[in-house]
Amino acid sequence: MAKTTEEHWFVKFASETASKSGRPWTFGIAAGFVAGWLVTGPIFAFSDTWQLVMNTISSIVTFLMVFLIQNTQNRDSAALQLKLDELIRATEAKNKLIGIERLSEPELESVREKVEKKETSDRL
Numbered sequence: 458m459a460k461t462t463e464e465h466w467f468v469k470f471a472s473e474t475a476s477k478s479g480r481p482w483t484f485g486i487a488a489g490f491v492a493g494w495l496v497t498g499p500i501f502a503f504s505d506t507w508q509l510v511m512n513t514i515s516s517i518v519t520f521l522m523v524f525l526i527q528n529t530q531n532r533d534s535a536a537l538q539l540k541l542d543e544l545i546r547a548t549e550a551k552n553k554l555i556g557i558e559r560l561s562e563p564e565l566e567s568v569r570e571k572v573e574k575k576e577t578s579d580r581l
Contacts, residue, residue, distance in 0.1 A: 467528070468528070468532070470525075471524075471525045471526075471528040471529050472529055472532075474522075474525045475525055475526050475528075475529040476529075478522065478525075478526075491511075494507075494510070494511050538556075538558050542555045542556065554568070
């Protein structure tokens with residue numbers, strides 16, 4: 458299914474934001490903002506409003522960043538799974554393992570037990 462212009466825009470925005478938010482200079486900006494907020498504490502007599510400003514800003518930023526980072530993580534994870542599936546296809550590995558990320562937790566546990574049992578028997 459083709460992506461719409463809005464989806465392309467969001468994907469690019471999410472990737473850039475997630476990438477740049479992990480940089481040292483971004484941390485420096487955030488630390489500078491916190492330092493500035495602390496310095497203004499005495500000016501505003503450490504009032505409830507002064508505290509509420511920081512709480513509100515940090516909550517909003519955190520809330521929005523969760524969605525941006527999750528979008529990037531979902532795409533990275535899907536790309537990694539596709540690469541692993543292609544490696545499995547290209548080698549002599551078990552083709553039955555292709556796409557196991559879609560299995561339920563009990564099904565994954567069953568596969569894990571079978572793989573571990575085979576590893577143990579191969580060592581003996």
